[in-house]
Amino acid sequence: VADVAPFWNPKTETLPRDRLQALQLAKLRRLAEWAAARSPFYQRSFARAGFAPEQLRSVDDLRRLPMLTRQEWMESQAERPPFGTLPVAGREAAIRVHTTSGTTGREPIRVLDSAKDWAWQSEMWCYGLWGFGVRPGDTAYVAFGYGSFIGFWGLHYAMEKLGALNVPGGTHIIEDHFIEEVVDPAGDEPVGYGEQGERVVTSFGRGIIPLLRYRTADLVQKVPAARCGCGRGFDLYEGGILGRVDDMKLVRGTNVYPRAVEAIVREYPAVEEFQLRLTRGDDLLDRIALRVELAPGAAEATWVELQQQLVKDLAAAHEGLRFEVERAAGGELPRFELKARRTVDLRDKPVGA
């Protein structure tokens, strides 16, 4: 019975929204009490905001909590190296430490996991993998080097727990373990379903480092559970993580998110590699060019049609902004794994450089 069940956790994945929110509230209260009792960072932050856990009477009261920014997290690490003031316990309580890959030139975030926290992360992967149809006995291959990238290690252990071998993924928000808000990147106001905004996460599962309203800088677009017909009551992020708020480029008044461009380009199997190049001409006008390498074996005759289609698709997704789509020679463009660095912004260079 277990292997043919459509849900990893049918009890909560199919809860009506009001019951799901009641469950979130119960967990949120316990998390806020845990953070208030144990975490020096949250003790101060709650006091500054005039917040006490007993004020949580509905999920909407989440907005009474102050948000947590990466900057604050980094400052807390500087105040009490190496792990900062967020953790409720020291390294002796942890079985794993990892760092976020971070942004070039910025201090990495150092994260401790207890044995239970780590097992919980694998559990979260299991929700997604089961939803994708992975079952015990399946075999898959993770086509990346794991390195220190935490996500693939969580995937690896989840596959073991499921009784299968390995695969990538992510879809419905696991709302019995998280509250996910989507807010205006320039402020704190929530945006509605179907609108792009910044992902703000409250995670019930982390014990050592309670995470309440963490601004991730991930760009997402939430859609209601009903958009998907699978029977789960959890909302979805359409297209997954669309980009990084801090990666956004402003080109002639239009927002361009490199990950969103990548999603369009990857629709074309004839594209082997690409690079997004932003320059500013002598006339001080911004120019955005997409440089494309054709896949080995792609017919030369397809180039002109591909070029025209990409120009059209990119303009349609960017308020009519014109991308210049150019051909690059085979092997000319650099290759990247995991976080793409396929965007080159030369606009801050002196004109003509």
Added chain:
Amino acid sequence: MPTDLLGQTTTATEDELLDLYRRCKALLGRDDLDPCVRAGVRAAVIGLANVVNDLGLDHEHLIDLGA
């Protein structure tokens, strides 16, 4: 009658899981366990903690038990 975090009466299977979880936690809290026993019991507690959390039966962090 025992209830879950939503106030619903728990099923017989859920009662059994909660009982196992609490007994394993109590065992892990003892200070006379050999290393191999502690490691195995800790793994059992963590596995059951994920189950009772997923089912909305209990939700707690286990730092004080070394998990």
